[in-house]
Amino acid sequence: MFVSRFWYFLLSAAVGLVLAVMYLLQDSMNDGLRKNVDDLVQADFAQVQSSLKLQARGHLDRLSEITASEPLREALLPLAELSVLEPPGTPAAASTTPAETPPAANPAPPTEEQIRRMTGTLRGVLGDILKARFQDLRRPFLLALNRHGEVVAHEGSFPPPEAQGAEFGLYGFPSVRAVLRGYERDDIWLVRIKGKTFMYQVAGRPVVHQGKYLGAVLLGRPIDDEFAQEIREEAGLSAQLFFFAGNTVVAKSVRPPAPAAKDAEPAAPTPEIEPQVIVDTVAREAKDWLAYARQPARPLVDVGNGYRGMFAPLRGEAARGGAGYLVLRPVVAVASPWTVLKEASQQSLAKVPVVTIAAICLGAFLLAMLWIYLERDRPLAFFRKQALVLKGKENERFNAYLFRGKYRQIAVDINAAIDKTVKAVAASTKAAGPDVAQILGPAGSSLKLGSQPIAGFDDEDSAAAKAAEPQAAPSQVDLGILGGPGAPVLAHPPLPTT
Structure with missing residues (x-):
């Protein structure tokens, strides 16, 4: 039986090996999927970074045409040196005027009505420019600044409703x-008004008229x-995108982008993650935000449960306020080893050598059946044959030497059981049989031949009664029969002498 048991061990080891390989394959696939997600997140992060830069550069290019507009320069010229944040007639602070472009003399300051008329004209010009040139942008705004950095006119989605009606610089x-000094700049603004946080993408260019900065x-x-x-749509990303500032998620996009082709199927929606998880992850990974912002490398991090992401600070002054963006992707993992078989493609299944595997399995099965026959079925069949011989009373006991292994011990045990049973039956038969008194009659009688009882058939009472009776002389017949003194003595021939 050792070979068949060893075969069972081999079969168990083979099953265990297959399961181990499947679990290793599951873990290997999860590692591969995780690496693919990391690569996709890095690519998405670089794409978002490039898209933000390209948008800012595009806004600067479009502003070059606006700042060269004659109606804009004519509308801004009377307001260039005027401080709208101070009462009329109060000269503007000299400290806010760039030294390289001294302000022009203005001996007669305009009245409030004149200022409202001039700012209204400039605002109308800005409104016309927005309608004519920026219809493709979502919620754009234009701000016209004088040389002091004060907003003399604005049109569009800035300032937010919480700050409407207020004048600001x-x-x-x-x-x-930098723009007022003659440079082109793009920036991200972080504005907090009445407990609310707003974030803006801004690009600026100076307005020059006759060699002077207006x-x-x-x-x-x-x-x-x-x-x-x-x-996300411009970059064609399926990753989720979040913009955050400190402990607030300002903007997010979790919807999949629209398909490029009309007949293409839309992408499957990805699970949405809670904004608080984003804030907690940033706080955990970038405890010192300013130090993290100065680092050139952006590591991949685990976000929540089952997400991988990468975040970075935004360009400009908003980074000092903790503003940044995060690109996020869910990690697709194989839940169990059986998922590997369920998710296998037809091409992968076609490459499986089914014939070879079936031949190996069939050969292993036949070999196992042979070992089971040699070690179990054949000895058991011989034992059954000997049992039939014993049943037919051709033998009274098993011949234990005809068997091997455990069947020999079984035969010995059966023989011992047979012997014990025979002894028990014999003992019970002797105890239950009739005694001599029952066979010979009453206790007072005795079986006699002549005047003497037969030896062995007298009981104790008969012997006592006989001893009490007077002894009579034995007859010749009795003596002759019993060999008493009256019996004739046979004469023997004399022994030969030497």
Whole structure:
């Protein structure tokens, strides 16, 4: 039986090996899928970064035509040196005027009515430009700044509703100061008004008239869910995109992009992750935000449960306020080894050597059946044959030496059981049989031949009664029969002498 048991061990080991290989294959596939997700996240991150830069550069290029517009320069000229944040007649602070372009003399400051008329004219010009040139942008805005960095006119989605009706200046932004000095700049603004956080993408160019800087024009867009979705559509990404600032997720895009072809099927929606998970991940991975922003490398991180992502600070002043963006993808994992078989493609199944595997399995099965026959079926059949011989009373006991292994011990045990049973039956038969008194009659009688009882048939009472009776002389017949003194003595011939 050792060979068949060894075969069972081999069969168990083979099953265990197959399961181990399947689990290793599952783990290997998960590692491969995770690596693919990491590569896709890195590619998506680079694509988003490029899209943000290209959008900013495109806005700067489009502003070059606007700042060269004659109606815009004529509308901005009377407001260039005027401070709209101070009462009429108050000269503008000299400290806010660039030293290289001294302001022109203005002996007669305009009245409030004149200022409203001039700002209204400039605002109308900005409105016409938005309708004519920026219909393709979602919620754009234009800001006209004088030389002091004050917003003298605006049109579009800025400022937010929480700040409507207020006059404000933007000279505190480094990018605005650079534009007023004659540079082109693009920036990301982070504005907090009444407990709400707003984020804007801004590009600015100076306005020059007859060699003098009149101010600047800023083109911007709010960074909201529509902006994030547009970035994804431009890049053709299926990854999720989040814009955050500190502990707030300002914008997100989790919907899959529209298919490029009309007959193409839309991408499957990906599970949406909670914004708080994004904030917690950024706080965990970038405890010192400014130090993280200075690092050139952007590591891949685990976001929540089953997501991989990469985040980075936004360009410009918004980065100092903790503003950044995150690209996120769910990690597709093989749940169980059986999923490998379920998800196998027809091409992969066609490459499986079915004939070879079937031949190996069939050969192993036949070999196992042979071992089972030699070690179990054949000895058992011989034992059954000997049992039939014993049943037919050709033998009274098993011949244990005809068997091997455990069947020999079984035969010995059966023989011992047979012997024990025979002894028990014999003992019970002797105990239940009739005694001599029952066969010979009453206890007072005895079987006699002549005047003497037969030896062996007298009981104790008969012997006592006989001893009490007077002894009579034995007859010749009795003596002759019993060999008493009256019996004739046979004479023997004399022994030969030497």
